[in-house]
Amino acid sequence: MESSRGTTRRHLSTSPFKQRVPSTPKTFEVGDRVSHDKEGVGRITAVEGAEAVVVEFGDGRLLRVPAPFQKLHVL
Template identity: 75%
Template sequence: MEPSRATTRRHLSTSPFKPRVPAPIKTFEEGDRVSHDKEGMGTISAVEGTHAVVVDLGGGKLLRVLSPFDKLHTL
């Protein structure tokens, strides 16, 4: 028995199911006002490429959020 290959599945045009559409990658800039689902509102204080951002929540509390930014929303 041969092992299965790790490939992406192709979508058949006759399939009744919709193809998966990748979610767009959120981008942030320093100074953007954001809302975190658990921590509340804050301001982006640093952007570390496309994989992490640092959010200043006020009162000296900083939060580093990793990509994907599911719990982080722009205001």
């Protein structure tokens, strides 16, 4: 469960729980095939740095997906 505070809690060495490993940010390239949890399968048509990507789906729809790309997965 994520902390609602703006800071992260520090891991105590005596804790019986494993330390949470920070995830690496997802990176996408133009032409990558992706799956969107709600919209389905598509292809990356534009990358706007680390802020967003534009995905084209099979019926020609374009969708701009902002970071952190929680609903977007590379196929």
